[in-house]
Amino acid sequence: MTVVVIEPISSGITYLNAAQELGIDLYVFSTDEGECSIDGAMRQKAKEIIKIDTSDFHSQLSKINELKTVRAILPGVEYAVPMAAQLGNSFAKNSLEYTTAQTVRNKFKFRDKLTKSGLSDIQYALISQGKEIRLPQGFKFPAVVKPVDMAGSMSVKKVSDLDELLRTVDVIWKSKPNDIGFYASGDLIVEEYIVGKEYSVEGIVHTDGKITFASLTEKLLGPEPYFVEIGHIVGNKYDGQFSEHVFDYAAKVIQTLELNIGPFHLELRVTPQGKAVAIELAARLPGDNIVELIKLATNFDLAQAVLSEYLDLPYSPSIEKNMVSAIAFIPQGNHRLFKGFSGLEQLLEAPECVHHHFYYEADDELACNHDWTSRLGYIILRSESEDKIRSLVKHIHEQVKVI
Numbered sequence: 001m002t003v004v005v006i007e008p009i010s011s012g013i014t015y016l017n018a019a020q021e022l023g024i025d026l027y028v029f030s031t032d033e034g035e036c037s038i039d040g041a042m043r044q045k046a047k048e049i050i051k052i053d054t055s056d057f058h059s060q061l062s063k064i065n066e067l068k069t070v071r072a073i074l075p076g077v078e079y080a081v082p083m084a085a086q087l088g089n090s091f092a093k094n095s096l097e098y099t100t101a102q103t104v105r106n107k108f109k110f111r112d113k114l115t116k117s118g119l120s121d122i123q124y125a126l127i128s129q130g131k132e133i134r135l136p137q138g139f140k141f142p143a144v145v146k147p148v149d150m151a152g153s154m155s156v157k158k159v160s161d162l163d164e165l166l167r168t169v170d171v172i173w174k175s176k177p178n179d180i181g182f183y184a185s186g187d188l189i190v191e192e193y194i195v196g197k198e199y200s201v202e203g204i205v206h207t208d209g210k211i212t213f214a215s216l217t218e219k220l221l222g223p224e225p226y227f228v229e230i231g232h233i234v235g236n237k238y239d240g241q242f243s244e245h246v247f248d249y250a251a252k253v254i255q256t257l258e259l260n261i262g263p264f265h266l267e268l269r270v271t272p273q274g275k276a277v278a279i280e281l282a283a284r285l286p287g288d289n290i291v292e293l294i295k296l297a298t299n300f301d302l303a304q305a306v307l308s309e310y311l312d313l314p315y316s317p318s319i320e321k322n323m324v325s326a327i328a329f330i331p332q333g334n335h336r337l338f339k340g341f342s343g344l345e346q347l348l349e350a351p352e353c354v355h356h357h358f359y360y361e362a363d364d365e366l367a368c369n370h371d372w373t374s375r376l377g378y379i380i381l382r383s384e385s386e387d388k389i390r391s392l393v394k395h396i397h398e399q400v401k402v403i
Contacts, residue, residue, distance in 0.1 A: 001311060002047065002069045003343040004029055005076045006054050006084050009036055009180060012076020014292070016305035026309065027067065028076075029054055035180045054080065060087055072310035074262075075284050078151040079182040081105055082296065085283075094207060094310045096262050096283055103257060104283045105394035107148045108136030108189045110257070117256045120250070122277065124191035124345050127169055135162075135190070144227075145169060147184040147237040150177050151282070152372035155184070158193060158225035164235035166188060194277050196269035200232075201250040201287050202294060205259045207312075213247050214319065215294045217286075219267070220393070222331055230331055231370055231393055232290055235324035236386060242274070249276040251313050259283060263306045265290070287329050289380060296354065296382045311353035324389045325354075325382045328396040329375040338364045339403040347379070347400070352392055354380040376402065 002025040005015050019026035032038050032051045043049055053059055058117040064070050064087065072092055075084040081101050088095025103109045114120035123136045127145070131238050145168055146156040150316050155177045159165045169188060177184040198219040204212050216238060220231030265286035267279040285291055291302050300319045308315030330341065338360040340377075348356060358377030360366070367373055378394055 001025070001071055002067065002089075002144060003029060003072045003074060003307065003310065004064060004067075004070055006060075006072050006080040007031070007036055007180070008038075008042065008076030009011065010077045011287040011291060012080075013042065014303040015074060015076065015286060015307065016042055018301060018307055020045050022304060022307060022313070024307060025069075028071070029060060029063070031181065032351075037142045041367060054083065056205050057083065057086060059392055061090055064091065072307075074306070074310070074318065077180065078105075078282055078284060078287075079180070081283050084289075092310075094261050094312070097260055098259065100258050100260065102260075104281050105149060107146065107280055108187065109148075110278075110280060111189065111191060113256060114253065119253055119256060120278060121192060122192040122292050124189055124330055127188040129173060129186045132171070133166070140192055141165075143190050145172070145188055145190040147172065147177055148187045150179060150182075150184050152179065152287075153227050154179055154369075154371040156371070158227075158229050159190075194269040194271065194279070195272040195312060196277070198269050198279075199246065200286065200290075201246060201266045201268065202264070202302065203250075203289060204296065204302065204309060205254060205261055207261055209260075211251055211254060212305070212319075213250070214298070214305075215290070216243055216246055216302050217293070220328075220397075227376055228331065228371060229288060229329070230375070230397065231326060231328045231391070232288055232293060233291040233324065233326045233386075233389060234290065235321060237321075242270075245274065246270065246276050249278075253278050253281065257281065261309060263302060288329075289378070292380065293325040293327060296380070297321070297323045303330050323382055323384055324386045325380070326389045326393050327378050327380050328393045329378045330358075330396065330402065332366050332374050332376050333402055336366050336368065338362065338366055341376075341400055342403055343395075343400040347392070347395065350392070352381045352383045352388060354382050356380065 004027045006029045027048045028046045073084045075081045085096040085098045087102035108126045155172045172216045200217045202215045218233040222228040223232045263285045265282040298319045358381040
């Protein structure tokens, strides 16, 4: 019994540990170069790393047929969601529908479908190169403009009026956004800015249509006009009515999008009036170590649950809500050269600190992007006390300085 994971360079990395713990053979399909290079630890956990063009459907299908025992194909990164679904639809018993994958991978199609089903009432418009920009009558600013097909807050910006929208669109098109070898199509969506606090809902859709909600995750964002995620908190003790409303709304979104199996990561905002409004949905495991945060806070392994669902293995989800976990990223600010951090010494020795990872060495040059690449590292925390977690996250964001 084997599975294939395509380009496990983000959330898909967690499948390797889960497969090893479940005794499942896992093959990695990867270009295995540049940002998609597979490191030594991952190589040891995989059955085999197969170097292949992960944008080529036929070569991957041929390799899967050659392997004979593959039962499921999963995306290891956002950009692999449609390919994993298309390959899975060709031979696997359990697979996300390809049409669904195409809808959730395109932010305009996503918004359009939710609007037509009554789950979204914000105004929006598609912006395509070579075509006149036409906004709905009465369109209200501020608004948010972004590529329909990128991830990680790349080229996402809040704009205050039509002139700023036009300037931003021009900047995005000239920059030709790309990430790990994936290039944006050029289509953009502009939609009304949603006032409210941001959350994400993580879980899994079972083959019988039931949904297991694993987490209602609080999102911490950097300063606008950008939307860089600088932290996540899992295990919060929400008011029962609040969480019930969010989960009920999430279930309606999932059903409308016709997700038939697998993990989901739904980002949304809750307005001051208490109304949930979807931002976007990813039909994959969440990134930013949220799978680990869920396990730390609730003892629920979302990656194991997904593998078990695809392979028809017994798995009884037991979600314990007795801990709070968080990840706090350290943003680069205006620095262009990395020398180090100050204010970390005692923090890293605190009992609540699970582990940390810093991406740069002294004297490394830093990019000037306003997206996930502007984060210099992270610290993962866990405690029984939500107040303690919030205090530590606040300390990291306010007291830890980039030198």
